[in-house]
Amino acid sequence: MRRGFKSWCERAAAEYRRSLGVALGEPLDPRALAASLGVLVATPEELPMLPPSSRMQLTRAGVDHWSAVTVSQGGKTLVILNSGHSPTRQVNSLAHELAHVILNHTAAQVQLSSEGFLFRTSFDSEQEAEADWLAGCLLAPRDDLLHACRRSRSTETLAQHFGISEALTAWRLRMTGVEKQVKSWSGSRSRAR
Numbered sequence: 001m002r003r004g005f006k007s008w009c010e011r012a013a014a015e016y017r018r019s020l021g022v023a024l025g026e027p028l029d030p031r032a033l034a035a036s037l038g039v040l041v042a043t044p045e046e047l048p049m050l051p052p053s054s055r056m057q058l059t060r061a062g063v064d065h066w067s068a069v070t071v072s073q074g075g076k077t078l079v080i081l082n083s084g085h086s087p088t089r090q091v092n093s094l095a096h097e098l099a100h101v102i103l104n105h106t107a108a109q110v111q112l113s114s115e116g117f118l119f120r121t122s123f124d125s126e127q128e129a130e131a132d133w134l135a136g137c138l139l140a141p142r143d144d145l146l147h148a149c150r151r152s153r154s155t156e157t158l159a160q161h162f163g164i165s166e167a168l169t170a171w172r173l174r175m176t177g178v179e180k181q182v183k184s185w186s187g188s189r190s191r192a193r
């Protein structure tokens, strides 16, 4: 990952959250972030203009094979989310797609549908890693995790609080060093006793 990228992500996440009025340690609604970026969000069910064959592919036959699709047309961006996935997975998928938008990533491959919609189908692995990292920062920034840990250090409780999966919570706790830092709190507390 580019030098300085990770700290840039923490700063960017803090700025987006501040501009959306999200207090320190509180969850971010990625749909609110999408709205502030001018990105539309929908599920296949919410898109009546979707051709029946595409709807079928997105909701039944191919439901396990995609998380989110970003579609651009005429300067507008739409993220289609897989409503068959759990709410926490949808939150992560949306944050990931928004990270691509924020980072101005250009897709390695695009497909143009017969209706003129531009489907971004794949990014290179570096861009995928960056989008994953920024998405995690947006949903659970280091400072916010640390703040929330004052109330509870249980991964399950933190995950519920931030509206994200336990797997993502555990990953963020580990990668940000918050896990270690919090452990040192209990260490000093027991020493003080």
Ligand SMILES: [Zn+2]
Residues within 6 Å of the ligand: 096, 100, 123, 127, 128, 131
């Ligand atoms: Zn991606």
